[in-house]
Amino acid sequence: MADRISSGALGKLAVSLRSSFWFLPGCIVLASIGLAVGLVTLDRQSGSGAGQRGEALWAVGADGARELMATIAGSMITVAGVVFSITIVALAQASTQYTSRVLRNFMRDRGNQVVLGVFLGVFAYCLCVMRTITGSEGEGFVPQVAVTSGLGLALVAVAFLVFFIHHVAASIQSGAIAHGIAADTLCTIDALFPDPLEGDDAVPAHEAGDGLHWHPVTASQMGYIERVDYEALLAFARERDVVVRMEASLGDFASPDLPIASIGTARAPGVGDLHRLAGMYAIDSYRTIEQDVAFGIRQLVDVALKALSPAINDSTTAVTSLDYLSLLLRRLAGRRVRPRPLRDAQGLRVLPAGPGFDRLLALAFDQILENAHGNTTVLLRLLRALDEVRGGTTSPARHRLLDARRAVVAEVARRTAPDSDARRRIEAQLAGAIAGDDTTGA
Template identity: 50%
Template structure:
């Protein structure tokens, strides 16, 4: 249930209504609290500060009506500004439509809308309790003062929001936000360091033995992108049925209802109920998310780079910036252990997982940029610099081989598309440096011990 709850929370957090709705409820609760305090506790505040609290029923109504009207108007302006920012982000042709979700889940955008709608709701609740002299006379002085203070808070928030929107649609902010989200996913999904061990199971005999078994395909019951998978629940189903489950679709893959989602070895005891049990651990949605899908975070940045390299835009600086942030992601990932494909339960194989690999993520990061950066010396040089930085953090021989293959692919692209002797010389010098780094065992500094000694 935990992945499903996490998915529910992510969906609510990404919506444009959840945070404003919570803030409206908070504003209503604050108004109710202050009104109750005014009605039941005699604070003598009017006598002590008559200029601050001395407004009568008509004055209080006028003040709160003006605040409520202006706040709901500004809320509409905020919503319009947000939509205009989204439209500009798309119309600029520098960004991909996949970054719209980042705008929607931005806490500042949600909170600002919540502030203005919340102040409006606060004023409505307080207005309802004000009565003139003929009606028994009640003016909640503290609540009215609270409305005045909230009006000034709203003014400050509006000024800040205008500044925030003007900076949030810049390419650097959008790329940095996508990279930061991806880095957080790397830290969460791959917390352990790799050392000198291999990433994946390499037992060829086991792979051949499993290939000879009779596998029964279990179809998906929904169509969409696989957003999360509860690995523990999948392991529990395999244990309960005494079988081995193989994931045919991994996180981030698109699955069509009725096509194979997983496969299981049939010992003669499988029945139709296992289809529902094996579908239950999967959360299938209409779009991919970054939380368990590092490749999607990389995909967003690559898409921005592709737009920047398109002939209609030709923005080399943005493409270089994308390569820089992809470097940061892969440098963070390089020393991390990626979970093995074979999941055991008391030394018995139960689940053959389908997940990311270091080589796949490197290809996702650089292949399309390389294919579209032909003739662009700045981007090709920056990609070689990126691979040099990643290689300096990579101990595993298989991963270094992947980086070497990517370097040679970039060298081939440069050889084919760069004509200037000077530019070819610059690229040749950088290629030599990268190849030297890949040929040299890197020195990796580990965290210092508690007694103050450091190890290499």
């Protein structure tokens, strides 16, 4: 049970908490309540909350302090509602203009979460301080330090509101969306594929685990594979003296009817082992980018496809997506993409599954090509992108793959060119000339 929780469920929980709209704001609210309690306690111990007004610059009576805290609390909860409404509008705009798969990027945005948490936190702070104010003018307890701090927090919240308006306006632009997706994907590439390519990255035949009897392991639920605990897979295989072969990759759809892995052993594994192995996969209703490079590419492709649709018809956004796709594929071109088999002193233990470079290349460019017929600007950028990716590797096999893809793009570009000027620019690009400004995204 502990292994299942530590591998599958905890990984899924970590991803869910990071992309939730309640966890970080909830932590900020709790911290604000703690701050209120601490400052009120300080006031009681220092005697600064005595009923007399004193000569302090910000000292107020009980009625004034109570009214001030109530005003700030009411304003903060109102502004929090406005912030939430603006966020929902931004999410709807992004879903309509780009793709619904970028919504979790907005939900994961720390700026949005912090702003919402600040307003809710100040609201909770003022409520906690207000209930400690007793008596009326000249009598009772007024926590002067806590009240003054509440006023300061309100001013800080106003600054956060200005930041939020600017942040939302900037974050819904196509360039910012593509940049954020690419930055997350590059981090995943560097984490998962740190090794440079040496020869071919296909799994050798002698490492395929032949000669074993394979027992399928089905998923515990339906959904997309978010994460896989490779260390837990290796530990399981070593403990049971078996070979584990992944049948599904990160991002693939899983269901209780289809195997996600197989156990290679001479004797049939127990039901407990099957459930334990299935628990090492985190499965949910959506994909995440933490271990899934293909999902980052998928998002950029979806943005480009939405831009090329007749309803949007925004070639510049499509070119922007191709700019970042070219960067990602160039980084991948020089790396070993297929995960290496895991082994120990006794030999092969885990055969991971993952898309090869050919599959990622097809994912990045094929659908865009299908929707770019006659669009000279996008076709020229596709040709340039393939040339840029080709320059990122010295592998003859990948050069042949890229050359074949370039020939297909060239054939489509020549066949669908709308006029003689478009054909001239296409031939110039194929000849190696520098592309014009109309192939550059903004």
